[in-house]
Amino acid sequence: MAAVILRCDADTLRRWNYRAAVAQVSGSGTFLDRWHTGFRPDVSPGTEAWLLLEGSNDAASGLIGHGFVTSEPYQAAAGVEAVSLGWFFALALDSLLPLGEQIRPGILGGALPNGLRASLKDPSVVTLPPSSVPVLRRLWRDHGPSTADPAEVAGGTLPPEAVSTIQVSRYERDPDARRACLAFHGTSCASCGFSFESAYSGAGTGVMGVHHLAPPSMLDGPYQLDPVADLVPLCHNCHAVAHSTSPPLTVTELRSIISAAGHVKGEVVTDVALRAQEDARRILEGGQM
Numbered sequence: 658m659a660a661v662i663l664r665c666d667a668d669t670l671r672r673w674n675y676r677a678a679v680a681q682v683s684g685s686g687t688f689l690d691r692w693h694t695g696f697r698p699d700v701s702p703g704t705e706a707w708l709l710l711e712g713s714n715d716a717a718s719g720l721i722g723h724g725f726v727t728s729e730p731y732q733a734a735a736g737v738e739a740v741s742l743g744w745f746f747a748l749a750l751d752s753l754l755p756l757g758e759q760i761r762p763g764i765l766g767g768a769l770p771n772g773l774r775a776s777l778k779d780p781s782v783v784t785l786p787p788s789s790v791p792v793l794r795r796l797w798r799d800h801g802p803s804t805a806d807p808a809e810v811a812g813g814t815l816p817p818e819a820v821s822t823i824q825v826s827r828y829e830r831d832p833d834a835r836r837a838c839l840a841f842h843g844t845s846c847a848s849c850g851f852s853f854e855s856a857y858s859g860a861g862t863g864v865m866g867v868h869h870l871a872p873p874s875m876l877d878g879p880y881q882l883d884p885v886a887d888l889v890p891l892c893h894n895c896h897a898v899a900h901s902t903s904p905p906l907t908v909t910e911l912r913s914i915i916s917a918a919g920h921v922k923g924e925v926v927t928d929v930a931l932r933a934q935e936d937a938r939r940i941l942e943g944g945q946m
Contacts, residue, residue, distance in 0.1 A: 660705040660785040660793075661726075663692060663748075667712065670756070679753045688724075688750045695743045698782040700726045706748060707785075707793055710759055719759030723797060723812050724750035751812030752802050760800045768792045837884035838867045846892040848899075848911040853892070865890050868899055868908070 670678075678688045700706075708722030728747035754760075769789055785793070802812075844865045845852040853861030868891040882888075889908055891899060898914070899906045906914075 659700070659703075660707070660790045661698070661700060662707045662709050662783040662785060664709050664711055664781045664783070666710070667717075670710070675753075675756060678750070679755055682750060682753045686751060688753065689727075690748045690750065691745050692726075692748045693743055693745050694781050697730050697744050698746065699784055700746055700782070701729060702727055705790070706750075707797075708750065708753075709765075715762050719761045720765050720793070720796065720801075721754050721756075721759040722750050723752040723801075724748055752797075754802055760796055764796065764800060768796055831882075834882055834884040834888060835867045838888035839865060839890055841885045842888075842890050844890060846895055847889040847908050848891055848895040849915055851892045851894075866893055866896050867891065868896055868905075870908075 673688075673690065682688045702725075704726040706724050706726055707720060708724070710718055710721045712718040725748075726746050727749050730744045730746045732742065732744055769792065844854060846865070847868075853864040855861075857864075867888045869888060871887050891908075891911075895911055899908075899911060
């Protein structure tokens with residue numbers, strides 16, 4: 658898949674209200690924009706895009722975002738005047754770093770070929786050679802965003818074909834709503850009963866996710882979230898299965914699937930328990946202790 662670097666400056670970030678854009682990506686997973694360039698860019702839907710901030714110095718510059726092109730290039734209107742306005746394409750950003758946390762040019766430049774570093778100065782959309790894409794993903798994984806959910810893959814850290822995308826409600830990402838839900842319902846999965854704390858002790862604290870119960874049709878109106886009535890704890894496995902269909906599976910449906918599959922909660926059987934089972938079997942068969 659093709660990949661490009663998009664060069665931007667502080668004016669672009671101000672136009673976005675960048676802090677709000679970072680919060681939107683953190684909350685909903687996506688920030689949408691219309692990208693402008695003075696020439697017809699060599700992009701198409703699915704082109705991977707890296708956002709490079711150019712500031713007044715190295716401290717204010719660096720790799721700051723990742724996303725995908727979601728449309729063919731187009732002009733704002735027909736005619737000669739439109740040509741002078743340049744070209745546009747739709748862009749969906751799935752990962753943004755807060756200002757001050759971008760990957761600095763010193764780290765970025767040392768990982769890219771000299772010819773590519775020179776081309777980053779001009780034009781605004783730079784096509785990346787295939788050999789540079791894994792390098793950027795590795796940099797993004799090592800120096801880029803972290804997620805509150807350890808099972809969640811940050812955008813830009815893996816090839817797109819290696820990542821399965823599921824649609825989740827923005828309320829499932831709300832940290833305050835999540836805390837209220839878990840405080841009331843507890844931290845065991847409402848579907849399979851799994852507890853991260855029981856399985857991993859202290860390392861499992863705060864890992865359980867939550868699932869939104871309200872149907873998507875409700876979310877378009879004047880909807881007010883009730884974190885107790887509308888959210889339930891779900892482990893990451895059950896959550897992924899719940900969102901594997903549209904609309905998502907209910908908790909009752911998940912429990913039925915688990916039951917039909919013959920799932921039995923695993924536990925360690927001790928020697929004492931095994932001897933007790935043998936004794937019980939002999940009694941039932943009419944034998945003696």
